[in-house]
Amino acid sequence: MKVFIVGLGLIGASYAEGLKQAGHQVYAFNRTESIVDLAIKEGILEKDNHLNKISEADLIILGLYPKHNIEFLKNHLHLLKKGQIITDVSGTKVWMMDEIEKIIPEGITYTSHHPMAGKEVSGYHAKDSNIFKNANFVIVKGKKSQENDEIVLRNIAKDLGFGKITVTTPTKHDELIAFTSQLTHVIAVSLVHSDHLEETKRATGDSYRDLTRIAKINENMWTELFLENKQALLKKINDFEKELDDLKKLIKNDDKESIQTYLKEAKEKRKQFDED
Amino acid sequence: MKVFIVGLGLIGASYAEGLKQAGHQVYAFNRTESIVDLAIKEGILEKDNHLNKISEADLIILGLYPKHNIEFLKNHLHLLKKGQIITDVSGTKVWMMDEIEKIIPEGITYTSHHPMAGKEVSGYHAKDSNIFKNANFVIVKGKKSQENDEIVLRNIAKDLGFGKITVTTPTKHDELIAFTSQLTHVIAVSLVHSDHLEETKRATGDSYRDLTRIAKINENMWTELFLENKQALLKKINDFEKELDDLKKLIKNDDKESIQTYLKEAKEKRKQFDED
Numbered sequence: 001m002k003v004f005i006v007g008l009g010l011i012g013a014s015y016a017e018g019l020k021q022a023g024h025q026v027y028a029f030n031r032t033e034s035i036v037d038l039a040i041k042e043g044i045l046e047k048d049n050h051l052n053k054i055s056e057a058d059l060i061i062l063g064l065y066p067k068h069n070i071e072f073l074k075n076h077l078h079l080l081k082k083g084q085i086i087t088d089v090s091g092t093k094v095w096m097m098d099e100i101e102k103i104i105p106e107g108i109t110y111t112s113h114h115p116m117a118g119k120e121v122s123g124y125h126a127k128d129s130n131i132f133k134n135a136n137f138v139i140v141k142g143k144k145s146q147e148n149d150e151i152v153l154r155n156i157a158k159d160l161g162f163g164k165i166t167v168t169t170p171t172k173h174d175e176l177i178a179f180t181s182q183l184t185h186v187i188a189v190s191l192v193h194s195d196h197l198e199e200t201k202r203a204t205g206d207s208y209r210d211l212t213r214i215a216k217i218n219e220n221m222w223t224e225l226f227l228e229n230k231q232a233l234l235k236k237i238n239d240f241e242k243e244l245d246d247l248k249k250l251i252k253n254d255d256k257e258s259i260q261t262y263l264k265e266a267k268e269k270r271k272q273f274d275e276d
Numbered sequence: 277m278k279v280f281i282v283g284l285g286l287i288g289a290s291y292a293e294g295l296k297q298a299g300h301q302v303y304a305f306n307r308t309e310s311i312v313d314l315a316i317k318e319g320i321l322e323k324d325n326h327l328n329k330i331s332e333a334d335l336i337i338l339g340l341y342p343k344h345n346i347e348f349l350k351n352h353l354h355l356l357k358k359g360q361i362i363t364d365v366s367g368t369k370v371w372m373m374d375e376i377e378k379i380i381p382e383g384i385t386y387t388s389h390h391p392m393a394g395k396e397v398s399g400y401h402a403k404d405s406n407i408f409k410n411a412n413f414v415i416v417k418g419k420k421s422q423e424n425d426e427i428v429l430r431n432i433a434k435d436l437g438f439g440k441i442t443v444t445t446p447t448k449h450d451e452l453i454a455f456t457s458q459l460t461h462v463i464a465v466s467l468v469h470s471d472h473l474e475e476t477k478r479a480t481g482d483s484y485r486d487l488t489r490i491a492k493i494n495e496n497m498w499t500e501l502f503l504e505n506k507q508a509l510l511k512k513i514n515d516f517e518k519e520l521d522d523l524k525k526l527i528k529n530d531d532k533e534s535i536q537t538y539l540k541e542a543k544e545k546r547k548q549f550d551e552d
Contacts, residue, residue: 116481138479166478176479179471184483186527187463189542190519192549194512195455201549202442203414203452205392207460210486215546219539226527226535236470237524241517243466248513251462251502259502263495266465270491273468273477 003156004028004057006072008035010119010126011089012063015160016044018129022159027053029072035124044127054079059152062088065224066096074103082107085149089115091177091221092229093170097142104144111149112140114173115162116181120216134163140173178232183240185222186233188215279432280304280333282348284311286395286402287365288339291436292320294405298435303329305348311400320403330355335428338364341500342372350379358383361425365391367453367497368505369446373418380420387425388416390449391438392457396492410439416449454508459516461498462509464491 003019005012005028012028016039020026027049030036039045046053054060054076062069069088080086086108090096097112104110116136119126137157139150150167157165168176191208192215200208226233250258279295281288281304288304292315296302303325306312315321322329330336330352338345345364356362362384366372373388380386393411395402413433415426426443433441444452467484468491476484502509526534 114479116479118481136478136480164478166475168475168479172475173479176473176475179473180476180480180484184467184487186520186523187467187487188483189539190523191460191463191516192542192546193519193523193538194516195545196515197452197455199442199444199448199452200456202412202440203390203392203444203449204412204456205394207464207490208456209549210489211460211463212546212549213486214483215542217539217543219536219543222539223532223535227530227532230527230530234524234528237520237527239472240467240470241520241524243469244462244513244517247462247466247469248510248517251506251513252510254503254506256499256503259499260495262469263465263493263498266468266491267493267495269471270468270488273485273488 001025001059001152002027002053002057003059003061004054005061005063006069007031007063008039008124009063010122010124011115012061013039013044013124013127014129014131015061015063015089017127018132018160019156020044021129024159027057029054030124039124051076052079055081057084059156060084060086062086062090065221066090066092066228067224069096070099070103073100077103077105080105080108084108085152086110087149087153088112091181091225093140093173095228097140097170101143108144109146109149110142110144111146111153112142112170113153113157114138114140114177115160120214122218122221129160133161137162137165138173138176139165139167140170141167142170174229174232178229178236182222182226182229182233183236185214185217186226186237187240188212189217191215277301277335277428278303278329278333279335279337280330281337281339282345283307283339284315284400284403285339286398286400287391288337289315289320289400289403290405290407291337291339291365293403294408294436295432296320297405300435303333305330306400315400327352328355331357333360335432336360336362338362338366341497342366342368342504343500345372346375346379349376353379353381356381356384360384361428362386363425363429364388367457367501369416369449371504373416373446377419384420385422385425386418386420387422387429388418388446389429389433390414390416390453391436396490398494398497405436409437413438413441414449414452415441415443416446417443418446450505450508454505454512458498458502458505458509459512461490461493462502462513463516464488465493467491
């Protein structure tokens with residue numbers, strides 16, 4: 001299959017690496033052109049890579065920030081051809097899919113997806129297609145999705161080594177991601193900010209390290225993600241604050257039995273999460 | 277050195293394993309006697325292990341829950357001998373050290389410590405002295421501490437493979453632990469409880485998994501730890517809630533620039549944490 005990737009950041013470049021290894025013909029656009037040259041040199045893009053190859057692609061993968069994905073599409077509509085499938089790897093869907101659905105021409109289908117994998121480092125040089133091994137892959141169908149899109153996306157998911165594949169709606173996706181991804185990042189950065197002690201490092205075990213690992217955040221990308229999924233995220237923060245406050249009250253009231261029950265329930269729920 | 281360990285749970289048994297390997301003579305008491313027999317069979321205790329060996333020990337390590345450490349000491353004061361050093365591995369200090377200092381006889385010294393290592397599983401069968409490798413070791417001096425205690429504790433820390441050793445006060449210890457250990461567990465269990473979606477598992481990446489790993493909690497031990505360190509913990513929960521609420525407000529107000537700054541500061545602070 002001919003694949004055109006827009007943006008050779010961490011995910012775009014890792015896709016290029018993995019898809020090339022799987023035997024696809026991979027082309028890409030990147031704002032900084034020297035990165036494209038490097039990617040060709042490193043053998044993860046075809047040698048005859050240039051922007052108008054987008055017209056020949058079976059699948060176009062948008063790998064920029066949501067706003068830049070929309071902007072890129074607007075500027076390159078004239079290069080698209082009937083029968084092509086567009087997808088993207090963004091972390092929020094409702095808002096961006098709506099914008100993209102408004103502008104794509106007749107005869108071109110669009111099905112979004114979300115690779116549930118990442119790193120605390122970003123950019124081309126952080127690329128590593130191994131991050132996808134057994135990771136979750138969420139396909140998000142919208143108003144311009146066609147049956148065939150799902151088959152194509154399932155195939156590239158397999159080629160990249162992903163594990164469980166789930167098909168869902170933009171609204172449900174954003175709700176899930178607000179919880180599993182955005183809320184966890186909000187918690188991690190808040191926790192780091194709430195450290196008012198000089199000796200923290202010398203007294204810490206694995207817990208604090210694990211809970212704050214993702215605070216090493218790409219601040220531009222995550223600010224966009226938070227704001228584009230604002231309503232769902234605010235709801236999840238509120239849900240979490242409510243639970244935290246309930247537990248705080250139990251501790252304040254020395255309610256030993258209720259704390260034990262609360263902790264036991266959390267343990268059981270978390271253990272179910274580990275099961276396959 | 278002759279070491280007597282009270283309680284062969286995860287930490288007590290892992291200490292026994294590590295200290296025996298380092299060449300010490302190790303004895304232990306455990307409420308369930310069959311565990312002691314097993315430990316002798318597995319070669320991590322001396323063959324002639326029995327309770328009155330406590331009178332011959334140079335160092336007595338209390339490895340039970342705080343309340344049971346105090347109770348054990350009260351019931352066995354008649355077996356203690358002048359010149360012995362008592363220590364313990366508990367997760368909270370102010371309250372327990374105060375109780376222990378009240379009862380230990382003249383001529384016996386007591387210096388507490390805290391091995392910053394653990395597992396989400398507990399009990400003898402989870403023992404693994406490798407968990408101490410390069411972990412932090414916090415020595416906590418109290419009213420019955422003597423200079424020599426610190427030397428003895430520094431030596432066993434080295435024998436067990438610990439990394440950084442810090443000496444502090446009970447109050448500072450409890451404040452640090454409230455933040456790095458208890459608050460993180462409070463967050464993890466609250467986060468698991470705030471999951472109201474069926475599909476969470478299929479849409480999650482590493483973030484949620486990492487932040488909730490420690491929710492697989494020993495509910496009895498942690499309830500005790502939370503309550504024994506209640507004031508320090510409540511303060512840390514409040515500090516964290518304040519930060520979380522500040523960030524929530526920035527998101528609510530679409531204050532893009534302030535969110536970026538907040539995230540950037542968290543990243544820098546967390547990166548410093550990684551440096552040695």
